[in-house]
Amino acid sequence: MHPVTLPAQHGPALAALLFRPGPHLPPEAHRVAHALLQDAARNRGGRVSSAADGTWRLEATPPALEHARRALAAVLNGRDAVLVTEAVAAPPVPERPGTGPEAILAAKPLHSLLERRPILGFGSGGIPRPAGLRLLPSAPAIAAALGTAWEGSPWQAHGWEVVARRALASPHPAETPLHLDLPPEALPLVKGAALLPVLPPRILARPPIRPFAVAGLTAAHLAILDPAHLPGTAIHLNHDPALEALPPAFWRALKPARVVLEGVADAAGLEWGLSRGIARFTGPQADRLLDVLRRNGGT
Amino acid sequence: MSLAPDPPPLTGPDGGAGELAGLVRRCIASGAVRDILWLRLSRLPKGLDRPHHRRLLREALALPQHARRARVFHLPDGDMAVATAPPDSLRPAVLRVLDGAVEDAALGQILRSLRLPEESGALLAGLEESLGLAPAMPSEAPEPPPLEAEALAAILPSLSRADPAPYLRRQPICRLTPEGDSAIAAEAIAPMPGALRDRLLPGRGLEAVPILAARLSLALETRMLASVARPEWLARPVPLHLSLSVAALTSDAFLALDGRLPGAVRPMLTLAVPMAEVLSDPTGFALGRDLATSRGYGLAIEAPGGPVLALLPPARLGAGMLRLAWDEILPSDPGPVATLAGEGITVVLTGADRAAAIAWGWENGITHFQGRATDRHLRR
Structure with missing residues (x-):
C-alpha cells in the first residue's frame, strides 16, 4: 500500500498534480480518479496528459488543482495510489494572456x-x-484599460473595486x-x-x-x-x-x-x-x- | 468494441452508502446525469434536530411526483440522499419543509445539491467523510478564491432560460397577535445567489466581489419575475412579497410581468427593495417606485436595522411597508420603529427565528413575522 503524499498546507502555489496508480488500485477508483481529472480539465480550464508508466498529470490554475487534489485525496485515502504535487518553476505552457478585467488591470501600474x-x-x-x-x-483610466470588451456594467464597477483593493494592499x-x-x-x-x-x-x-x-x-x-x-x-x-x-x-x-x-x-x-x-x-x-x-x- | 454501460435506473428500493457509491460509478461510466439532493440532518445544531422534521422530510420525499422518479439512500447518522433525473424539482419542495426549521446560514451545511457525473468527486469525498473513512476536513475551510468576471460572463447567457425554483427562498409571512390570532398573510420569495453559485460556479467566493454577486442575483431575479405569472397563481392568487434590486425593478422582465398581470391581481404583489439598493441608486429607485405604485403594486423597503430609518424614513420613500431584519442588537438601537405603525406603515419582522424576536415585535406594535419562531404559533 503506498501512502498518499499531500502537499504542505502553506507551500508554494501548485502548478501540476501527478496521479500514479499502483498495481492494486481497484478499477472503480481508477475510473473515479480519471473522471475527476477530466472534470478539472474540461470544466476548469486544465490539461490532462498521461505518461508511459501510467502516471497522469493535471495542469490547471491553482484553484482547480486544489479542488482536484482535495477530491482525489479523499477518494484515494488508504488506497494504492500516489498523489504528488509538482511546483513548476516556469509557468505552465502555453502562457495564455490574461483576458479578464482582473488580469488586464493587474498588468497596469497602480498609479x-x-x-x-x-x-x-x-x-x-x-x-x-x-x-x-x-x-x-x-473611472476614466479603468475604462480606457478595459476597452470595449469589458465596457458597461457590471464590469466597470467591478474593475473599480478591484483597483481600490489593490490600492489598500499597496504602500x-x-x-x-x-x-x-x-x-x-x-x-x-x-x-x-x-x-x-x-x-x-x-x-x-x-x-x-x-x-x-x-x-x-x-x-x-x-x-x-x-x-x-x-x-x-x-x-x-x-x-x-x-x-x-x-x-x-x-x-x-x-x-x-x-x-x-x-x-x-x-x-x-x-x-x-x-x-x-x-x-x-x-x-x-x-x-x-x-x-x-x-x-x-x-x- | 464495448458499448457504454446502461444508465442507473431512476427508481429502486432504498439503498445505503454502498448503493449510492454504485450509482455514482454507473453515472461516471454511462455519462447519465443525475441530481443528488444530500440531506445532512446530522449537522443540525443541537436542540433543532427534532424528530418531526425527519418525519416531514420523509413525507415530502414520499409525495407521488417525487417518489415516481426518485431513489432514496440512507446514510449514517440519519442522513439521506435522494437521486432524481433533472429538472431538479425536489430541492424547492425540501426547502419548503426545512424553512422555519433551519437558519439560512446552516442551510448550506445541511442541504447540498450535487450533479452527477460532474460532481462525483465531491459526493464521494463527502460519503467517505460521513463513513469515517477519510480524514475530516479542517473546520476552518480556507477562503475560496473570489469569482472572476470572465467566469461569470461565461455562464450568464445560460441563465436566460434557467428555472429559478431551486434557487429561490420561500417563507411564509404570518400575522400573529398577542391575543392569539395566527394566520398566514403572504409568502415571501427571495433569490439565493449562493445556491446558484454552488451549481454553476462551485468553489468561487462571492463575498469579496459584491458587484459580480449582484449581477448573478439580478439574473436570478429576472427569472423569478418571469416565473410569477403562472396559471396556477393567477387562478388563485395569494399575496407575494418579492425581494428585488433596483435593477430588477426597472428591468424589461418586470415590465413583461406587468403586461401579463390583470389589474385586480397586481395589489397581491409587494415589491420589496433593500435600503442599500435605494442608497446605491435613488434616482433609479424613484423611477421604479413611481411605475410600481401607479400600476397598483405594493412597495416595501427592506432594512437591516433601526438607525437607517431615521436617516431615510420609509414614508418619505413612498413605501407602505417595512421589512425589518431582526437581530440581537435591534432592541438596544431600534430607531423610530415604534412610531411607524402610527404612520400607517406595516412592519414585517424578518429573520424572526427566536421567540425573543416575536416578543420584541409585539412590544413595538409589530404583528407580522417571517422566520422559524412563527412555526410554534401556527401549529396551534
Whole structure:
C-alpha cells in the first residue's frame, strides 16, 4: 500500500498534480480518479496528459488543482495510489494572456489607475493648510484599460473595486490623513488610524462602528436624507449648483465641518462653501492655493 | 468494441452508502446525469434536530411526483440522499419543509445539491467523510478564491432560460397577535445567489466581489419575475412579497410581468427593495417606485436595522411597508420603529427565528413575522 503524499498546507502555489496508480488500485477508483481529472480539465480550464508508466498529470490554475487534489485525496485515502504535487518553476505552457478585467488591470501600474485629490483645509482663524489626500480609482483610466470588451456594467464597477483593493494592499502615500475609497467588504482589511476609508452611500444602511467617510451622495440623495441623522466622520460632496439651492438650515443640521467639498473650480465656489461652514476642499481652486502654500515654504 | 454501460435506473428500493457509491460509478461510466439532493440532518445544531422534521422530510420525499422518479439512500447518522433525473424539482419542495426549521446560514451545511457525473468527486469525498473513512476536513475551510468576471460572463447567457425554483427562498409571512390570532398573510420569495453559485460556479467566493454577486442575483431575479405569472397563481392568487434590486425593478422582465398581470391581481404583489439598493441608486429607485405604485403594486423597503430609518424614513420613500431584519442588537438601537405603525406603515419582522424576536415585535406594535419562531404559533 503506498501512502498518499499531500502537499504542505502553506507551500508554494501548485502548478501540476501527478496521479500514479499502483498495481492494486481497484478499477472503480481508477475510473473515479480519471473522471475527476477530466472534470478539472474540461470544466476548469486544465490539461490532462498521461505518461508511459501510467502516471497522469493535471495542469490547471491553482484553484482547480486544489479542488482536484482535495477530491482525489479523499477518494484515494488508504488506497494504492500516489498523489504528488509538482511546483513548476516556469509557468505552465502555453502562457495564455490574461483576458479578464482582473488580469488586464493587474498588468497596469497602480498609479496610472488612481486619482489623487489633495485636500485644502481652513483652520481656526481661516488659515489655509494642507489637510490630507483623497485617493480613489480613476473611472476614466479603468475604462480606457478595459476597452470595449469589458465596457458597461457590471464590469466597470467591478474593475473599480478591484483597483481600490489593490490600492489598500499597496504602500500608501505619505500624506495624512489619507482618505482612501474602498468597497465596504474590504473594511476588515483596513489597519491603522491614519487611513480613513471612503465608502459608497449603500454603507449608510448599516454604518460601521469604526470612523469612516462617505462619498457619492448626489442631489437625489440629499433630497430624501435627513441630514441630522447622517453618520460619518467626513462627507465628500461634489460641488454643484443643486447644492447651493439647499437652505442654510440643511447645512447646520448636517454639521458642515465634516464636509469635504470637491471639484471647486474657482474662488466663488470656495467662498460659498466657507459661508456654509465647510472647511475642506478639493479641485482646481484648492490645488492652486496648495501650490502657493508649497512655494511659500508652507508644510 | 464495448458499448457504454446502461444508465442507473431512476427508481429502486432504498439503498445505503454502498448503493449510492454504485450509482455514482454507473453515472461516471454511462455519462447519465443525475441530481443528488444530500440531506445532512446530522449537522443540525443541537436542540433543532427534532424528530418531526425527519418525519416531514420523509413525507415530502414520499409525495407521488417525487417518489415516481426518485431513489432514496440512507446514510449514517440519519442522513439521506435522494437521486432524481433533472429538472431538479425536489430541492424547492425540501426547502419548503426545512424553512422555519433551519437558519439560512446552516442551510448550506445541511442541504447540498450535487450533479452527477460532474460532481462525483465531491459526493464521494463527502460519503467517505460521513463513513469515517477519510480524514475530516479542517473546520476552518480556507477562503475560496473570489469569482472572476470572465467566469461569470461565461455562464450568464445560460441563465436566460434557467428555472429559478431551486434557487429561490420561500417563507411564509404570518400575522400573529398577542391575543392569539395566527394566520398566514403572504409568502415571501427571495433569490439565493449562493445556491446558484454552488451549481454553476462551485468553489468561487462571492463575498469579496459584491458587484459580480449582484449581477448573478439580478439574473436570478429576472427569472423569478418571469416565473410569477403562472396559471396556477393567477387562478388563485395569494399575496407575494418579492425581494428585488433596483435593477430588477426597472428591468424589461418586470415590465413583461406587468403586461401579463390583470389589474385586480397586481395589489397581491409587494415589491420589496433593500435600503442599500435605494442608497446605491435613488434616482433609479424613484423611477421604479413611481411605475410600481401607479400600476397598483405594493412597495416595501427592506432594512437591516433601526438607525437607517431615521436617516431615510420609509414614508418619505413612498413605501407602505417595512421589512425589518431582526437581530440581537435591534432592541438596544431600534430607531423610530415604534412610531411607524402610527404612520400607517406595516412592519414585517424578518429573520424572526427566536421567540425573543416575536416578543420584541409585539412590544413595538409589530404583528407580522417571517422566520422559524412563527412555526410554534401556527401549529396551534
